[in-house]
Amino acid sequence: MIDKFIASAAAALADVPDGATVMIGGFGNAGMPAELIDALIAQGAKALTIVNNNAGNADAGLAALIGAKRVNKILCSFPRQTDSWHFDKAYRAGELELELVPQGTLAERIRAAGAGIGAFYTPTAYGTRLAEGKEARRIGRRDYVLEYPIHADYALIKADRADRWGNLTYRMTARNFGPIMAAAARITVAQVRETVPLGELDPEIVVTPGIFVQRVVRIAPLRKAA
């Protein structure tokens, strides 16, 4: 029997080792697996490499993980925000390595990892500082830059509904990096709003098939005050 449901976020992340590469889904608060990040902070793994579109904001979530000096390196497209003070401080102090990646290249490198692609040529960033030192090639009438996949040990993502096989649906723009990160990581942990019996999710609407998901934790949404 296949049962990917795990009782708690803590149990789902208990085996994350020091030095792991961890993808974290979300764009803004949409799709941000806040409770899984809290559990990763509590779990204690350090010297992490983090893959996320941003580098944390305010004092919670990824920002708190950086603030706790648990991140050695971050791959992202947009670290600078008005409230990214934990990243800014660690970066300026030289405590944190940044690999800045154009957003579409970040997404495609993640996708390539999950799809078994060895490398790919993209036109993005050709002729710019972010392509310096990279192999370039003219194909047809366009210039391209060679980019390699980003694999991860873990992906922490937020989805909407799941069954015990790990099939996932998402909610609106919270989908963002979830499906591609799920495929790129060895162990994907999805926090979901609702778990449903097998057969409840119409196969036509499954966005991430369970083959890409190893662990599912239900996190009931906070009830908004009436």
Next chain:
Amino acid sequence: MKKLDRKQIAARLARDIPDGATVNLGIGLPTLVADYLPKDREIVLHSENGVLGIGPRPAPGAEDEDLINAGKEPVTMLKGGAFFHHADSFGMIRGRHLDYCVLGAFQVSVQGDLANWHTGAPDAIPAVGGAMDLAVGAKHVLVMMEHLSKEGTSKIVERCTYPLTGARCVNRIYTDLAVIDVKADGLHVVETVDGLSFEELQRLTGVPLKRLATAA
């Protein structure tokens, strides 16, 4: 001379977006364009976080944190809209499926090079987002910016001094003073604001400008 304000630049640009177009509005100033798109045209707005068919801002209290644009602002959906993941979203961009994107700029060169992601200051924290993908991917790259920097120098330059976002990618520039096409043989002035002569625009801009053949 009557300089356009930011809203007027947005309104001027919006007039050029045709019925049926799919458009990505960059974060910041370009977002204003959404407010001025002609109501009688069906225009589909794309946002790189994974949505097509963005509608107006939600009413206060009706925001949903799962429904945002690339600027992380709450939005609504139009009938016909769709959600998709990030790799598909950027596939649409790089794959030349978007008709237009509108970007802000620090500088645009006479060749259409765009600089809009980094001031080049050594202590600046770099952030690029989707700008480089949009610059190479959209069928038409429209830039919206003030013509002159705070110091009064032209932001249209012979060569960008700030780090590039994309090379030879800009098609048209909308400023508070003029609309200018970037073509293989140089910059063509499409129009200037009321009270601004071609000669005066040329003096302010510094780099060589051409009169559009059809303009008087």
